[in-house]
Amino acid sequence: xxxxxxxxxxxxxxxxxxxxxxxxxxxxxxxxxxxxxxxxxxxxxxxxxxxxxxxxxxxxxxxxxxxxxxxxxxxxxxxxxxxxxxxxxxxxxxxxxxxxxxxxxxxxxxxxxxxxxxxxxxxxxxxxxxxxxxxxxxxxxxxxxxxxxxxxxxxxxxxxxxxxxxxxxxxxxxxxxxxxxxxxxxxxxxxxxxxxxxxxxxxxxxxxxxxxxxxxxxxxxxxxxxxxxxxxxxxxxxxxxxxxxxxxxxxxxxxxxxxxxxxxxxxxxxxxxxxxxxxxxxxxxxxxxxxxxxxxxxxxxxxxxxxxxxxxxxxxxxxxxxxxxxxxxxxxxxxxxxxxxxxxxxxxxxxxxxxxxxxxxxxxxxxxxxxxxxxxxxxxxxxxxxxxxxxxxxxxxxxxxxxxxxxxxxxxxxxxxxxxxxx
Amino acid sequence: xxxxxxxxxxxxxxxxxxxxxxxxxxxxxxxxxxxxxxxxxxxxxxxxxxxxxxxxxxxxxxxxxxxxxxxxxxxxxxxxxxxxxxxxxxxxxxxxxxxxxxxxxxxxxxxxxxxxxxxxxxxxxxxxxxxxxxxxxxxxxxxxxxxxxxxxxxxxxxxxxxxxxxxxxxxxxxxxxxxxxxxxxxxxxxxxxxxxxxxxxxxxxxxxxxxxxxxxxxxxxxxxxxxxxxxxxxxxxxxxxxxxxxxxxxxxxxxxxxxxxxxx
Numbered sequence: 001x002x003x004x005x006x007x008x009x010x011x012x013x014x015x016x017x018x019x020x021x022x023x024x025x026x027x028x029x030x031x032x033x034x035x036x037x038x039x040x041x042x043x044x045x046x047x048x049x050x051x052x053x054x055x056x057x058x059x060x061x062x063x064x065x066x067x068x069x070x071x072x073x074x075x076x077x078x079x080x081x082x083x084x085x086x087x088x089x090x091x092x093x094x095x096x097x098x099x100x101x102x103x104x105x106x107x108x109x110x111x112x113x114x115x116x117x118x119x120x121x122x123x124x125x126x127x128x129x130x131x132x133x134x135x136x137x138x139x140x141x142x143x144x145x146x147x148x149x150x151x152x153x154x155x156x157x158x159x160x161x162x163x164x165x166x167x168x169x170x171x172x173x174x175x176x177x178x179x180x181x182x183x184x185x186x187x188x189x190x191x192x193x194x195x196x197x198x199x200x201x202x203x204x205x206x207x208x209x210x211x212x213x214x215x216x217x218x219x220x221x222x223x224x225x226x227x228x229x230x231x232x233x234x235x236x237x238x239x240x241x242x243x244x245x246x247x248x249x250x251x252x253x254x255x256x257x258x259x260x261x262x263x264x265x266x267x268x269x270x271x272x273x274x275x276x277x278x279x280x281x282x283x284x285x286x287x288x289x290x291x292x293x294x295x296x297x298x299x300x301x302x303x304x305x306x307x308x309x310x311x312x313x314x315x316x317x318x319x320x321x322x323x324x325x326x327x328x329x330x331x332x333x334x335x336x337x338x339x340x341x342x343x344x345x346x347x348x349x350x351x352x353x354x355x356x357x358x359x360x361x362x363x364x365x366x367x368x369x370x371x372x373x374x375x376x377x378x379x380x381x382x383x384x385x386x387x388x389x390x391x392x393x394x395x396x397x398x399x400x401x402x403x404x405x406x407x408x409x410x411x412x413x414x415x416x417x418x419x420x421x422x423x
Numbered sequence: 424x425x426x427x428x429x430x431x432x433x434x435x436x437x438x439x440x441x442x443x444x445x446x447x448x449x450x451x452x453x454x455x456x457x458x459x460x461x462x463x464x465x466x467x468x469x470x471x472x473x474x475x476x477x478x479x480x481x482x483x484x485x486x487x488x489x490x491x492x493x494x495x496x497x498x499x500x501x502x503x504x505x506x507x508x509x510x511x512x513x514x515x516x517x518x519x520x521x522x523x524x525x526x527x528x529x530x531x532x533x534x535x536x537x538x539x540x541x542x543x544x545x546x547x548x549x550x551x552x553x554x555x556x557x558x559x560x561x562x563x564x565x566x567x568x569x570x571x572x573x574x575x576x577x578x579x580x581x582x583x584x585x586x587x588x589x590x591x592x593x594x595x596x597x598x599x600x601x602x603x604x605x606x607x608x609x610x611x612x613x614x615x616x617x618x619x620x621x622x623x624x625x626x627x628x629x630x631x632x633x634x635x636x637x638x639x640x641x642x643x644x645x646x647x648x649x650x651x652x653x654x655x656x657x658x659x660x661x662x663x664x665x666x667x668x669x670x671x672x673x674x675x676x677x678x679x680x681x682x683x684x685x686x687x
Contacts, residue, residue, distance in 0.1 A: 045564040086541040087566045113561055114549030116500045135528050137609055157503040157609045159529060160547035177528075366529070373578060374530040377542040378565070 042079075046092040047163035047379060048111040050120070051127020053096035053103055053270055054168035054186060054242045054293040055361055057305030058402040062395065063092050066402075067306040070099065075304060077398060080389040082381035089378040093166070096122045102268040104238060106142070108151035111161045118156040122148055123269070125240030125423070127165035128364055132177055132422050134158040135366045147238040147266045163379065165364040168242035168293060169249070175422020179367045181383050182360040182412045182419070183390045184404040187352045188246045189294035189334040190321040191272055191312060193279035193287055199223060199230040200287050201319060207326040207356070210234075211251040213289065219261035223287075235278065235290035236260030237269035243291035244269070250356055264288065270296040272309025276318065289321065294334035294352070295361075298345040298403025301335075305402060325354055335403075345403070352405040360412050361404060362419075363390065370417055385415040459496045461519055463617035464640040465489055465603040470567045475639070481571030481631035484540060486563050487604055489617045495606030496614045498555035503609030506557055507546030508537035509616070510573070510602045512586070513644040518601075518618075526611035535578055537602060539566035542576045550606070557604060570623070571631040581632055585625050592632075597624040601644050620644055 049059060060066035064079040082089045098107035103122040110117045119142040121127040126142065133140040139155025142148045171180050190210070194200035203225045213221045213234035220233045237244045239255055248254055259265055268274040270293050279288045297320060299305035301313060312318040323331045331354055335345040352358045363383045369376040370384060382389045389395060391414035396406045407414050466475050468488040476485060487508075497504040507526060511534040516524060524534040529547050536544045543565060551558050573579060582592030589595025600623065605616040620642030626634045 040560055040564060044560065045566075082541070086543070087539075089541065089565060112549055114499050114552050114558070137611060159503065159609065160499070160505050160549060368528055368530060372530075373536060374528075374544045375542075375576065376544070377576070379543075 042090045043092055044113065045087075046090045047382070048161065049091060049093045049127075049164045049166055049363075050109075050111075050130060050162055051096065051166035051364070052124040052168040052242055052361075053122070054124070054296050055166045055402075055404075056093060056095045057296075057299055058399060058404065059091070059093035059166055060095075061304070061398050061402065062390075063090065066304060068095070071306050073303065078394070080382060080392075080395055082378035082389065086378040086381045089382075091164075091382065094120065096120070096127075097268075102271070102274070103241070104147050104149075104266070104268055106149040106151040115161045116156050116158075117152065118158050118161065119151050121165075123238065123240045124165070124167045124169055124242050124245065128167060128178065128421075128423060130158055131162050131165040131364060131366070132175070134160070134162045135177060135368065143239075145239075148240070163365070163369075164383070167362040167364045169245045169359060170362070171419055171421020171423070173421055173423040176420040177367055177422045178364050178420065179370060179417050180362040180364050180419040180421060181390075181415060181417055182362050182407060183383070183414050184361050184396070184399040185352050185358055185407055185411055186242075186293050186295040186361050186404055187334050187347070187354070187358045188243065188250060189292050189297060189357075190289045190323070191275055191292050191297075191309075192289045192319060192321045193275070193282070193312075194317045194319075195230065195282060195284055195287050196317065197228045197230065197285075199225045199228045200232065200289070200321070201317065202226060203321070204324050204330055205289070205321040206324045207250065210247075210289075211253070214247065214251055214258045214260065215253050219259055219265065230285055230287045233261035233264060233282070233286065233288040234258075235264035235267055235275060235288050237291065238266050241269035242293055246359055247291040249359075261288070264290070268308075269293075270300075270308065272297070272300075272312030272318070274308070276312040276315075279312075279318075292320075293403075294320070294347070295403035298335050298347060299401075301345045302401065302403070323351070323357060325356055329354075331357060347400070347403055347405045349405060353408065353411065358405075358411070360407065367420065383415065384417055386413060388415045391415045460493070460615040460617065461521075462641050463490065463493065463615070465617040465619045466639040467619055467621075467637045470563070477638070478634065478636040480626075480634050481574070481629050482569055483635075484567040484569055486559060486567055487602075487617070487619065488559075489557055489604060493557050493617060494555040494615075495550050495557065496555065497606075497608070498551065498553055499549040500552045502555075504550055504555060504606050504614065505547035505609075506550060506562060507531065507548070507605050507607060508544070508568075508603070509605050510535040510537055510600055513599060513601050513620075516601065518641050518644045521605060521613045521616050524605075524613060526607040526613075535573070537568050537570075538572035538576055538578065539563070540569055540572070541566045542572050547607075555606075557606075562604070570621070570633075570635055571629075574631045574633070581625075584623050585633060589625070592625070594625055594627070597622055599643065601641075618642075618644070 057066050060068040061077045062080045079090050094109050097103045107120040108117040109120045121130045130140045140158045141155040142150045144150045192200040223232050264278045275290045300307045300309050320333050331351040334351045338346045368374040369379045465487040467485045469476050470486045495504040548562050585592050585596035586598045600621050603618040606614045619639050621637045623633045
């Protein structure tokens with residue numbers, strides 16, 4: 001091999017190396033640079049919510065479809081989004097229960113690509129707790145009880161996996177990490193089961209009677225109406241659920257003082273069917289009641305939410321109770337009938353505006369999203385302030401359709417950020 | 424015999440110096456010493472064409488490109504690691520650990536971060552499952568980055584950003600900052616980071632009154648440079664010393680007649 005051929009050979013090798021290096025470099029750029037956000041689905045950037053089952057169907061509508069597929073009978077909506085200046089970001093919402101499951105069944109969710117599977121929060125309380133854990137670097141795990149079994153069996157870090165919680169009650173405790181942002185109003189209702197003699201179906205249920213039932217040592221009381229006297233069992237939804245929490249607020253009783261009737265004190269919330277499954281076994285002369293979100297009942301009845309109450313709607317012996325508040329005012333039933341054909345259930349504003357039976361519903365976000373380094377303008381655009389997406393007339397109309405009333409003076413301001421808490 | 428020992432000593436000296444020099448290179452990140460990457464290189468890149476950019480106006484959109492297969496020491500799914508952005512002035516921060524910066528309540532404490540085009544802080548972001556790799560499609564899912572958002576969102580003020588020269592925040596002022604991508608454990612401890620050094624300079628014509636230039640990597644931010652440079656220099660000094668020592672010993676053993684005695 002002469003010198004010239006050696007040089008040529010080296011040059012060729014160097015050129016080949018350079019070419020290979022360039023191709024590798026370009027391949028590296030092409031594989032990882034790209035325009036990241038443009039072609040990916042909205043779910044890649046959407047904010048994730050968990051928590052209350054009361055508003056899960058409404059939030060499903062805010063994501064674009066409710067009842068969310070694959071439940072069927074789906075109506076599609078214009079999703080809510082942040083402003084154009086904040087990149088039009090959307091939300092996605094994970095129900096309090098898995099598809100066709102109860103909130104009392106263990107279920108896991110993975111909310112973001114690359115994230116861990118963690119216990120699905122099955123209530124307002126659980127959703128708020130998980131959100132709090134996500135910003136305090138605390139592992140989240142369901143309570144591990146029969147009503148809130150753990151899917152993972154161990155605490156899991158949920159940092160960065162949850163952006164907001166759906167809440168159907170106000171804050172508890174003295175913490176300040178989280179901000180409750182009200183946007184509409186729900187009301188505490190009661191499904192009754194009247195075992196045939198009209199004691200409950202013709203009764204105007206008073207706050208005193210409700211308190212007597214749930215504060216009794218065995219969770220039941222006798223009620224006389226129109227000459228009939230029945231035993232009425234006070235059923236309860238699962239611990240931490242919105243109907244139970246709001247019942248406790250109404251009556252002043254707590255989980256430790258209100259055990260409910262032993263056979264029905266941990267029923268799936270806002271499920272007329274779960275209540276019917278129990279009540280249908282009661283002997284003659286025994287009736288029952290259970291608290292429910294009026295909005296959830298109405299949304300289900302109007303066919304816009306997943307129907308979990310068809311066995312207790314329009315069936316003899318079942319209905320939503322007419323209520324008299326502690327001041328003696330008869331509020332009526334939580335809904336009136338209207339719309340085309342007079343069959344659409346519409347929130348009864350008198351009932352919803354009552355200070356004790358009505359309550360606000362909220363989006364809960366980390367306080368750090370609203371100011372400081374981590375201020376999140378897209379979150380603010382979606383939820384915070386009277387001009388936010390959730391307070392827009394379109395979003396409010398959707399809320400009304402799902403059984404929730406818009407806020408009026410004295411109830412709170414849509415988008416207000418003054419309420420803090422951590423539980 | 425003695426004359427053979429001298430080359431051996433020199434050889435040992437060279438070996439030791441080489442080990443020291445290689446060790447020092449590994450220390451500054453040239454060689455992969457472990458799974459943890461501290462002081463890796465981030466390159467400011469045009470998101471629309473993937474090409475590096477070294478300067479721009481405050482509203483220039485960009486992403487931070489990391490080396491291929493850049494990964495956190497652990498993944499999100501199994502180990503609780505997350506990806507964050509950071510922005511710090513070099514004076515008070517260690518280029519080998521980013522200390523005293525840490526993550527608390529999902530944001531940097533004792534430091535700033537980068538905001539996307541929506542004006543939102545970028546972090547915490549999940550790594551890829553299992554590999555812990557840093558995936559641009561996740562990091563920039565909600566938007567590309569803009570330095571101008573730091574001022575327009577009130578993250579800091581112009582005098583703080585342009586802290587040097589002239590009137591801070593005014594004509595003639597500038598400021599060197601270190602910025603990039605970091606990984607943190609579930610406890611908020613920085614485990615890895617990739618850096619680019621940015622100089623912000625006052626500009627009356629820019630919407631946010633500053634422009635920027637960038638140098639990928641640690642740039643001038645090498646307070647440990649004395650050690651990083653001293654180790655290779657020490658190695659070279661030992662080599663040189665060994666050579667000199669060897670020559671002197673050899674010269675000392677050569678008799679006047681010029682005959683070298685070599686033991687059988």
